[in-house]
Amino acid sequence: MYRRILSLALSLGGLGFIANQGWADEAATTTEESIRVKAQREMVYLLVDKSKLTADLMTMPEDNQQSEHLISFKIAIGKEEGDKQKMGDNRTPEGIYFSQRILNGRKLGKKYGPFAIPIDFPNPLDRFLGKTGYGIWLHGVEADRRIEAAKVTEGCVAFYNADIQSLTQWLVPDQSVVVIAKDGSQVNRPENVAKVRQLTQEWIDSWAKRDLDHYISLYHDSFTVDGKDKQAYYEYKKRVFGSYKNMEVAMNNIRVFTHDRYAVAVMNQDFNGDNRYRSYGRKILYWQLTGEDEWKLFHEEFDEKPLQFVDLSREKIAQIIKSSPSTKALQEHTESRL
Structure with a gap:
């Protein structure tokens, strides 16, 4: 053998x-x-x-x-x-x-x-x-x-x-x-990966289209960031979305990992607002399983170090x-x- x-x-x-x-x-x-x-x-x-x-x-x-x-x-x-x-x-x-x-x-x-x-x-x-x-x-x-x-x-x-x-x-x-x-059989089950990948794409699309209602509906009720709860974050994003005449959001190299209780989507994010503010780096989304086949965005992080892959x-x-x-x-x- x-x-x-x-x-x-x-x-x-x-x-x-x-x-x-x-x-x-x-x-x-x-x-x-x-x-x-x-x-x-x-x-x-x-x-x-x-x-x-x-x-x-x-x-x-x-x-x-x-x-x-x-x-x-x-x-x-x-x-x-x-x-x-x-x-x-x-x-x-x-x-x-x-x-x-x-x-x-x-x-x-x-x-x-x-x-x-x-x-x-x-x-x-x-x-x-x-x-x-x-x-x-x-x-x-x-x-x-x-x-x-x-x-x-x-x-x-x-x-x-x-x-x-x-x-x-x-x-x-x-x-x-x-x-x-x-x-290990609990990890990366195809149906879970497909569902979280779909939701991640919806999150990207709603951000790019400035569809704030759908965007915020993907978040968990307990979501917090920088001291803002979900409602405060909604108001904050509303101001941000309205501050740009032209806003471009692109994601690439998306990877999704799922567990029995939650999932992580990681990708490279490229944001450009009116050519006066641009950020590029790694975005991490934490999705929590809240019910049968129901996932909500619980936490997100961004840093300016894009994903690094290895040469196999x-x-x-x-x-x-x-x-x-x-x-x-x-x-x-x-x-x-x-």
């Missing part, structure tokens, strides 16, 4: 891994055949499945094509079962998060291994629900055997040291999505599969269950 997995990975081919913003490895030497293959830039995200004790590196294309599984890592998680609720409960949180700045393990305790990648727990929905805690990281270990214990962390997600080092090449600081779920390298992926301790460990786990 191991040979079949490796053979499949190697057969994918592709260009060497290209450095991005100084955080990835330099481009690997390519073969004459791989040079003919155009590099594919794509969003890559990590799906942590607590029930399977695996973390899958996946692609998330913009269209409706199915995302592609790149590699699985074996992981260890929190000592206690369930979704994190409060500081010190030793549970691993469940939700949709963004990876943060990579931390060098030499400046941390030995138990974190060579690298740690924080996630933004608690996120806006976590805070609204009253969840507390901090310092939830993806990290290595002082010794790889700790991964075999499975449920040993204080809420973090731990990896074999070689695997966390590989992840530093794929997760873009402050940008990459990390989805943590009790059961089949050659690099094949190398990681070949060298990853998880490949053998997951193979042995599968065979032991047969």
